[in-house]
Amino acid sequence: MERSKLDLWVGLFVCAGIAALLILALKVGNMGSVGIGSDSYKLYANFDNVGGLKPRAPVKSAGVVVGRVARIAFDNERFNARVEMSIDNDFKFPKDTNASILTSGLLGEQYIGLDAGGDTANLANGDTIKLTQSAVVLEKLIGQFLYSKAAEGDNSKK
Amino acid sequence: MLNRSAFLNIRGLGHHTVDGVWRLGYALRFFGITVASSATAFRRFRLIVRELYFTGVLSLIIILVSGLFVGMVLGLQGYHTLQTYGSESALGVLVALSLVRELGPVVAALLFASRAGSAMTAEIGLMKATEQLAAMEMMAVDPIARVIAPRFWAGVISMPLLAALFSAMGIFGGYLVGVVLIGVDEGSFWSQMQAAVDVRQDVLNGVIKSFVFGVAVTWIALFEGYDAPPTAEGVSGATTRTVVTSSLAILGLDFLLTSFMFRGI
Numbered sequence: 001m002e003r004s005k006l007d008l009w010v011g012l013f014v015c016a017g018i019a020a021l022l023i024l025a026l027k028v029g030n031m032g033s034v035g036i037g038s039d040s041y042k043l044y045a046n047f048d049n050v051g052g053l054k055p056r057a058p059v060k061s062a063g064v065v066v067g068r069v070a071r072i073a074f075d076n077e078r079f080n081a082r083v084e085m086s087i088d089n090d091f092k093f094p095k096d097t098n099a100s101i102l103t104s105g106l107l108g109e110q111y112i113g114l115d116a117g118g119d120t121a122n123l124a125n126g127d128t129i130k131l132t133q134s135a136v137v138l139e140k141l142i143g144q145f146l147y148s149k150a151a152e153g154d155n156s157k158k
Numbered sequence: 159m160l161n162r163s164a165f166l167n168i169r170g171l172g173h174h175t176v177d178g179v180w181r182l183g184y185a186l187r188f189f190g191i192t193v194a195s196s197a198t199a200f201r202r203f204r205l206i207v208r209e210l211y212f213t214g215v216l217s218l219i220i221i222l223v224s225g226l227f228v229g230m231v232l233g234l235q236g237y238h239t240l241q242t243y244g245s246e247s248a249l250g251v252l253v254a255l256s257l258v259r260e261l262g263p264v265v266a267a268l269l270f271a272s273r274a275g276s277a278m279t280a281e282i283g284l285m286k287a288t289e290q291l292a293a294m295e296m297m298a299v300d301p302i303a304r305v306i307a308p309r310f311w312a313g314v315i316s317m318p319l320l321a322a323l324f325s326a327m328g329i330f331g332g333y334l335v336g337v338v339l340i341g342v343d344e345g346s347f348w349s350q351m352q353a354a355v356d357v358r359q360d361v362l363n364g365v366i367k368s369f370v371f372g373v374a375v376t377w378i379a380l381f382e383g384y385d386a387p388p389t390a391e392g393v394s395g396a397t398t399r400t401v402v403t404s405s406l407a408i409l410g411l412d413f414l415l416t417s418f419m420f421r422g423i
Contacts, residue, residue, distance in 0.1 A: 006207070006208065006211050007207060009211055009215045010207050010210045010211050010214070010215060012215075013210065013211075013214045013215045013218060013316070013319065014210075014214075014319065016218075016319075016323060017214075017316075017318070017319025017320070017322055017323055018319070020319070020322040020323040020325070020326035020327075021318075021319075021322045021361075021365070023326045024258060024322055024325055024326060024329075024361045024364075025357050025361055027348075027352075028254050028258065028325075028326075028329055028351055028352065028355050028361070029352065029355045029356065029357040029360065029361050056353075056356070058353060065349075109353075
């Protein structure tokens with residue numbers, strides 16, 4: 001095999017390998033998606049219960065991903081969970097936006113849904129969302145259902 | 159009589175133990191000398207490029223074709239299992255995570271061991287049997303720096319690239335079967351995959367794995383060739399040992415690396 005042909009093949013091989021690595025990082029991994037780069041701002045929200053929410057979970061508004069959960073910590077003064085979200089700079093939300101923890105599908109992953117309010121002023125970097133709704137915990141839901149059933153039973157006896 | 163055979167058995171056990179430890183030490187010393195004398199190989203990079211052609215470029219076909227088929231099978235099997243839970247949109251996650259974390263590095267390394275590792279062993283074993291290595295030494299050319307080190311670095315460089323190509327091809331195969339053939343929603347296939355695959359946690363760890371496998375496979379292949387008895391039988395035995403030992407080493411190392419890398423997940 002002559003030298004230039006061999007060089008060409010090895011060059012092609014190395015290029016293809018690096019291209020495959022880039023594909024894995026950008027197309028398969030999440031390096032190119034929102035909330036990772038520096039062009040995002042931070043919002044905070046306190047929830048009584050985050051349920052199964054995890055860091056890197058999506059933050060959606062009207063079903064569109066607008067950011068990601070950056071960090072979940074326990075607030076030791078209010079005894080609830082403080083969630084840090086990085087929201088893409090392209091999206092602005094009014095001050096009275098409502099944040100709730102929702103589940104995609106019956107067994108799907110949990111995400112934060114933002115419902116925009118009607119305020120004219122927008123949330124800025126570092127602001128805290130006041131209106132929040134916690135994750136639905138299945139056990140509590142079943143407990144409430146059983147209590148209400150029991151109460152109904154008592155009422156019908158009387 | 160009984161005493162005599164027990165004595166012989168114990169002596170045999172001791173002999174094997176000493177032999178094994180000696181070989182392990184010899185292999186480690188060989189590895190150390192190879193790394194230490196690789197400066198020549200990097201100064202004359204042409205040597206490594208030549209070996210990259212034989213270990214990397216010539217392994218491309220088998221890696222790409224097997225990657226495609228592994229991905230296609232994953233797509234089919236994953237779809238049938240996920241469909242029973244109504245979550246076939248997670249097919250992309252299944253295909254990508256299993257390829258990037260495990261199958262890509264491991265299967266690519268197994269193929270690399272049997273495609274390139276065996277060839278390396280046979281080549282070096284035959285060079286030794288026909289006294290080419292001894293002739294080099296006679297001409298004051300260090301055979302380790304001239305023959306072994308370039309092959310070692312070519313293997314170490316090409317292994318992560320081949321594993322990445324295997325994973326990318328496998329994901330493409332999964333896409334072909336899942337989205338084009340079966341009709342899983344394309345948007346959720348890619349978006350769920352991107353949400354689940356972390357660049358540092360999954361992709362980078364896969365690359366580290368394949369790098370470690372590259373070092374292990376080329377080291378075993380080169381050592382077996384260098385250590386092969388200079389006969390036809392010796393070379394064939396060494397080639398077999400390369401494939402068996404490096405396959406076992408890959409699987410064992412994979413378990414170790416996985417238990418360190420993905421502990422919290």
